[in-house]
Amino acid sequence: MSSLEQSDCILIADDHPANLLALEAVLEPLGRPIIQSSSGVEALRYLLDHDCSLAMLDVAMPGLDGFETAALIRSRERTRHIPIIFISASARDEMHVFKGYAQGAIDYVVKPFDPDVLRAKVTNLLALYRRSEEMRREAALRGRERDELREKEQEARAEAEAQRQRLHTLLVQSPAVVAITKGREHVFELVNERCQQLLGSRQVLGRPAREVLPELLPQGVWKSADAVYESGNAFVGTEAAISLDEHDRGEPQRRFFNFVVQPTRDPAGNIDGLMLHAFEVTDQVRARERERDAIRLRDEFLSIASHELRTPLTPLRLQLQSTLKCLDKGETDAADLRPRLELALRQTVRLGTLVTDLLEVSRISSGRLTLQLEEMDLAESVRDVAERHEPEARNAGTTISVQTEPVIGRWDRLRIEQVIANLLVNAIKYGGGLPVRLTVERADGGARLTVRDEGIGISTEDQDRIFDRFERAVSVRSYGGMGLGLYIAQQIVDAHGGRIQVRSARGEGSTFMVDLPVSRE
Incomplete structure (x- = not known):
């Protein structure tokens, strides 16, 4: 028996070597590995350690006949799905056929058989088996994925609760601004020390956010907070402006904050409020405003000039160098020189036009x-x-x-x-x-x-x-x-x-x- 271990092979069992050779000759054009067994016992021994895509069993084998061999194949979980074809040299007998199908046969073939018909049957059975195996593997994979997802969900819920407890402990001590609101009106339920320090004498807890910080209304901050509450998608805001009198000196100053608004959820997973996390960027904004315009104009002009002037200059330089070499070697006359100089002149004209238009290039960024x-x-x-x-x-x-x-x-x-x-x-x-x-x-x-x-x-x-x-x-x-x-x-x-x-x-x-x-x- 061959030692091939391919799972897409065809296993044939017959106690007559001539029948094995004949079957192999018929099936060889299919291009599948063919495993020959001279008895049912030998076929079962092969299937202990190997897989196959189709088993073709002679009914009348000594020892274990084809029906008994099929029954043992069907009894093992690993091999129970292998399609089986019974082959018999006797005339078709209804009881034999019934017994074959009762043992799980897919088809019953009587010798002599038409090689083309047999190949067609085998081809179709192999295709069906391949699809069945793929479906079984897919179902097993989906089952494992469901189990993993269920386990991950349980772990995530436990971790979320632990994180919630840790977060509540850390909020008050955070050096950034942290606040928690409840309900659709975003009523302040908790603010940390830094938040209360910045808001000075303003009454915060128990009041809706729009009343506490009305200056953020024109900037759309609270509309964005409404959207977070409705959709559950976090919102990142930048450079929100607010006038604050941090030390209650009657001298409010315009301050800028980057902030994140994200939903909070109750144990059932429903959104019940928001958490606002903000950090001040006033110094960065003011420094950028002082330098932004001058740096932008300078950098855009220099960058574009250095890049774009190189485009006509490179071929112009190469053309002039080539012309000079020809002149030095005496390999050109006036007739040859003129087109070279005309080409160089066109390049200088283009270069001049580019220089004139470079200031317009800076407008590209503004459309x-x-x-x-x-x-x-x-x-x-x-x-x-x-x-x-x-x-x-x-x-x-x-x-x-x-x-x-x-x-x-x-x-x-x-x-x-x-x-x-x-x-x-x-x-x-x-x-x-x-x-x-x-x-x-x-x-x-x-x-x-x-x-x-x-x-x-x-x-x-x-x-x-x-x-x-x-x-x-x-x-x-x-x-x-x-x-x-x-x-x-x-x-x-x-x-x-x-x-x-x-x-x-x-x-x-x-x-x-x-x-x-x-x-x-």
Whole structure:
């Protein structure tokens, strides 16, 4: 008998070797391991330590016949679900058939049999057995999960009660502001020492929150508290302002607090009140207000300038260096020199335009961006940008391929080329020296630009944030840059009424798709 231990095998038992070989030949095309047993005892011995997906038993075996062997198989919990087919050389007899089905047989086959029919039956039984096993395993798993959930629920209830007792002990001693209210009117039931100290001479306990702190009404704090009481979902508030006379000197001061409102529950699990936890952030707010505007303007301008000026400067420098080398070697004449200088001139014009418009870029964060719309061919701009970045691509050891069809629309040429350049520069930078492909086509009634690289790719968790300002999916030390390119690209595309998407996975390259409407009023 074979020593195979696969659970998807077919066990055949017959005391005639020729019958075993014949059955194996018939079943071999099914691709399942076949275990041969020359007797019922040998088949049972195999099933003591192994599993199988189907048992085919000869009825007339010496010693234990097929019926007795089937009965013993059915008597064991581990093997009682194995489907059984009886095989008999005698003519079909109703009593034999009845006895076979009584022993749990799935089918009864009389020799000689049609090989194709037998294979079809076996195939169907194996499929049914597989589904039955999956259902049994699923049911067992669900049972264990229910037991675990029930146990966890009991543990959680006990832990919650213990936590409630500990929390009550710690509330009064907390250095933060802590208060507990009851009911829909949020009547104060408990306040700790820090809370009472800040509120000074105000009467708190036993009074509704709206009466104790009416200055929080216009800020929506108590509406948020109502929502917490109704929904059971905690609320986090920031920089709620309140005028407090902490030392009762008649000199109230405007103070700011971050706070959390969360529901409290009775033993039945019903919401019966709220717990408010707050800590003061007045110093941070005042310091930020003093510095916020100046720092924001300075940082946005410097960051955008340092990133965006590099886009036209790099191909311009490379073009001039190439021209100088040709001049030094005497490999060019005036006719060759002119197109090189014209290309460099176009770059300086673009650079000058970028410098002029950099102040407008700072308005992106507030949703204001000036667009100079004109009729243009997106394919032409893609080819132009790709040509300008050829030297950069060569230096990175990569190639740029462009496949376009004319797509005419009304867009801001400078800004659209800025989007193309930002995506292309990223593809070259993160492409690992592999080819970069740019395509332009009509799609869904608009224009679609696709930039594809085969580089390091972007993980799923990073794809939602790479379009945010200063966000990057890689280390600054490894790749440099300020994390502004995709942010600016998205804002420009949004301003045109378009959409930018990314499809990527770590180590599988990235594909950026820009969809633009072909006309815009």
